[in-house]
Amino acid sequence: xxxxxxxxxxxxxxxxxxxxxxxxxxxxxxxxxxxxxxxxxxxxxxxxxxxxxxxxxxxxxxxxxxxxxxxxxxxxxxxxxxxxxxxxxxxxxxxxxxxxxxxxxxxxxxxxxxxxxxxxxxxxxxxxxxxxxxxxxxxxxxxxxxxxxxxxxxxxxxxxxxxxxxxxxxxxxxxxxxxxxxxxxxxxxxxxxxxxxxxxxxxxxxxxxxxxxxxxxxxxxxxxxxxxxxxxxxxxxxxxxxxxxxxxxxxxxxxxxxxxxxxxxxxxxxxxxxxxxxxxxxxxxxxxxxxxxxxxxxxxxxxxxxxxxxxxxxxxxxxxxxxxxxxxxxxx
Amino acid sequence: xxxxxxxxxxxxxxxxxxxxxxxxxxxxxxxxxxxxxxxxxxxxxxxxxxxxxxxxxxxxxxxxxxxxxxxxxxxxxxxxxxxxxxxxxxxxxxxxxxxxxxxxxxxxxxxxxxxxxxxxxxxxxxxxxxxxxxxxxxxxxxxxxxxxxxxxxxxxxxxxxxxxxxxxxxxxxxxxxxxxxxxxxxxxxxxxxxxxxxxxxxxxxxxxxxxxxxxxxxxxxxxxxxxxxxxxxxxxxxxxxxxxxxxxxxxxxxxxxxxxxxxxxxxxxxxxxxxxxxxxxxxxxxxxxxxxxxxxxxxxxxxxxxxxxxxxxxxxxxxxxxxxxxxxxxxxxxxxxxxxxxxxxx
Numbered sequence: 042x043x044x045x046x047x048x049x050x051x052x053x054x055x056x057x058x059x060x061x062x063x064x065x066x067x068x069x070x071x072x073x074x075x076x077x078x079x080x081x082x083x084x085x086x087x088x089x090x091x092x093x094x095x096x097x098x099x100x101x102x103x104x105x106x107x108x109x110x111x112x113x114x115x116x117x118x119x120x121x122x123x124x125x126x127x128x129x130x131x132x133x134x135x136x137x138x139x140x141x142x143x144x145x146x147x148x149x150x151x152x153x154x155x156x157x158x159x160x161x162x163x164x165x166x167x168x169x170x171x172x173x174x175x176x177x178x179x180x181x182x183x184x185x186x187x188x189x190x191x192x193x194x195x196x197x198x199x200x201x202x203x204x205x206x207x208x209x210x211x212x213x214x215x216x217x218x219x220x221x222x223x224x225x226x227x228x229x230x231x232x233x234x235x236x237x238x239x240x241x242x243x244x245x246x247x248x249x250x251x252x253x254x255x256x257x258x259x260x261x262x263x264x265x266x267x268x269x270x271x272x273x274x275x276x277x278x279x280x281x282x283x284x285x286x287x288x289x290x291x292x293x294x295x296x297x298x299x300x301x302x303x304x305x306x307x308x309x310x311x312x313x314x315x316x317x318x319x320x321x322x323x324x325x326x327x328x329x330x331x332x333x334x335x336x337x338x339x340x341x342x343x344x345x346x347x348x349x350x351x352x353x354x355x356x357x358x359x360x361x362x363x364x365x366x367x368x369x370x371x372x373x
Numbered sequence: 374x375x376x377x378x379x380x381x382x383x384x385x386x387x388x389x390x391x392x393x394x395x396x397x398x399x400x401x402x403x404x405x406x407x408x409x410x411x412x413x414x415x416x417x418x419x420x421x422x423x424x425x426x427x428x429x430x431x432x433x434x435x436x437x438x439x440x441x442x443x444x445x446x447x448x449x450x451x452x453x454x455x456x457x458x459x460x461x462x463x464x465x466x467x468x469x470x471x472x473x474x475x476x477x478x479x480x481x482x483x484x485x486x487x488x489x490x491x492x493x494x495x496x497x498x499x500x501x502x503x504x505x506x507x508x509x510x511x512x513x514x515x516x517x518x519x520x521x522x523x524x525x526x527x528x529x530x531x532x533x534x535x536x537x538x539x540x541x542x543x544x545x546x547x548x549x550x551x552x553x554x555x556x557x558x559x560x561x562x563x564x565x566x567x568x569x570x571x572x573x574x575x576x577x578x579x580x581x582x583x584x585x586x587x588x589x590x591x592x593x594x595x596x597x598x599x600x601x602x603x604x605x606x607x608x609x610x611x612x613x614x615x616x617x618x619x620x621x622x623x624x625x626x627x628x629x630x631x632x633x634x635x636x637x638x639x640x641x642x643x644x645x646x647x648x649x650x651x652x653x654x655x656x657x658x659x660x661x662x663x664x665x666x667x668x669x670x671x672x673x674x675x676x677x678x679x680x681x682x683x684x685x686x687x688x689x690x691x692x693x694x695x696x697x698x699x700x701x702x703x704x705x706x707x708x709x710x711x712x713x714x715x716x717x718x719x
Contacts, residue, residue, distance in 0.1 A: 130536065135539075175708065178712065179708065179712060190471065190532045190535065190536070191471075191473070193535075193536065193539065194471065194473035194474070194478065194535065195473065197473075197478055197539050198473055198478065198648070198707060198708075199708075201477060201478070201644060201645075201704070202700070202704035202705075202707070202708070205569070205644050205645070205696070205700035205704065206700060206701070206704065208565065208568065208569050208696075208700075209569065209696070209697035209700055209701060211565065212565060212566060212569055212693070212694060212697060213693065213697065222550075222553065222554060222561075225550060226550045226551075226554055301543060302543070345555065348554075348555050350551060350554075350555075351550065351551070351554055353547070353550075354547040354548075354550055354551045354554075357543050357544055357546070357547030358544060358547055358548075360543070361540050361541065361543055361544035361547075364536075364539075364540035364543070365523050365536075365537050365540045365541070368524075368533060368536035368537050368539075368540060369523070369524070369526060369533065369537070
């Protein structure tokens with residue numbers, strides 16, 4: 042673990058370098074490899090007659106931006122959820138928030154004439170709220186305490202419910218087959234940069250709230266009484282942090298569908314490296330989460346070419362061994 | 374031993390048993406009537422009289438063909454599959470001591486589904502579809518073994534088993550999704566309908582293939598009823614009462630896997646039956662295992678029977694998979710149940 046301030050700063054800088062490298066790899070590698078010079082050229086002097094430039098600007102670049110954004114958001118959301126529930130297995134995927142957002146998006150898209158993420162992000166946020174409240178309600182025990190197995194089971198049951206609703210919709214309305222599959226599997230490809238920009242305020246607000254609440258999140262880890270010392274009630278803080286989680290997870294699902302396990306694994310890796318202090322933990326989560334999803338996306342292009350494997354499948358395959366490791370380690 | 378008072382009090386027990394027997398008999402009667410109802414409804418209109426005639430004095434007529442070859446096997450398979458899933462769920466909830474456990478949650482169903490989708494992807498839909506159930510069953514057994522293996526740590530803790538099962542089913546679900554995404558649209562749709570759970574085109578050989586599993590597993594798990602009830606009080610109490618906890622758990626788990634695996638093999642992934650049927654049954658007859666199992670089986674059979682009936686007749690000429698209705702009604706109902714039972718369990 043990095044204990045000194047200087048080594049932590051160095052660690053974050055290394056993380057930044059890792060994100061940049063993964064980002065570059067994501068833009069350059071694929072069925073058509075692209076030279077670094079072509080990439081820079083395409084950014085500086087975009088030439089719509091050159092195929093490589095078109096590939097970069099309409100396909101690779103948006104894909105990398107979405108992967109980085111979604112990876113960072115899910116990782117931060119996961120870290121906050123693990124702090125709030127004091128459960129190492131909590132994450133937007135396991136606790137059903139992604140599934141709730143996905144189902145509401147699927148419904149909205151198939152019933153209303155909505156076409157861009159900016160239009161249906163509201164459905165995703167609503168779904169995230171519904172799922173989060175359901176799980177929070179269901180996972181409380183007799184004295185309002187959170188039992189850790191119960192939280193996870195409630196999350197899995199809620200996920201199963203939303204996923205089977207979506208599958209039902211898929212069979213009734215076969216027109217929506219392709220799109221529903223896209224949401225279910227989770228993918229960062231096939232979007233243009235222009236649809237990402239309207240969603241940036243959502244991520245921005247969430248990050249701002251995050252920064253304001255870092256110290257409160259630290260206090261929440263220790264004891265609910267400690268929080269009162271900061272002049273805010275634990276319930277209020279949890280509600281605000283819950284809002285951050287919903288903004289991050291909901292907007293991520295609107296962009297990329299259900300991508301699991303990033304929010305579960307990354308906070309553990311970040312905690313192992315940077316410790317439990319949220320001032321370091323959250324930036325570290327953002328950097329590592331972005332790198333993980335970027336690299337998973339690059340790997341997904343080479344798993345069975347020429348098919349693109351949905352990145353959600355990749356993260357599930359990478360994440361499961363880790364989840365099982367955590368489940369075994371936990372004193373249950 | 375104050376814990377086990379509820380198990381051994383003779384006076385209360387007889388009354389409760391009588392009540393359970395009466396309720397179960399009522400359920401069985403409702404099931405029989407429902408089967409008759411389902412037999413006479415369908416895309417081809419048939420009167421009850423014609424149905425009875427075709428049933429008991431079959432001749433070479435269209436109606437006899439519809440009743441004997443189309444509707445009856447489908448109805449029987451629905452009943453058997455529903456019963457199997459419900460009993461599998463009742464066993465698992467007992468072992469794990471948690472009302473949220475079910476074959477879907479801990480990965481048995483997703484293992485079977487993955488194996489079936491691999492089968493469909495490898496051999497297409499044309500070739501020897503009769504081997505699909507076998508591969509699904511193999512997948513269920515494989516995933517259950519994997520769950521056991523990965524949850525083993527000098528013993529089996531139920532909660533660890535559930536968590537490992539959840540993790541594994543996520544991975545197997547990912548493989549299933551992957552195979553569906555990469556296969557062509559028609560094959561993907563077949564796989565998807567199958568995953569949702571459907572009794573479409575059930576045949577007598579399916580019924581005969583399903584039946585032995587119930588005939589073996591249900592009596593076997595009932596013979597362990599005393600052990601199950603003792604384990605419900607905690608491992609230490611059960612050991613004190615002379616129960617070999619590990620062996621009982623293994624045998625009961627094997628029954629659950631066999632039942633769930635066979636059900637998924639013949640009818641696809643019908644979610645929520647294994648989850649909600651034992652809940653309803655427990656509210657009717659209590660959690661004592663010898664009463665719970667028959668009642669769960671009957672409730673599960675009723676759920677799948679009506680879901681399939683709805684799918685067959687409600688949206689004619691479409692024949693929708695039963696799984697849609699079970700999830701549509703079952704999932705919200707499950708959430709409601711969960712909310713109600715949250716004060717009773719850990």
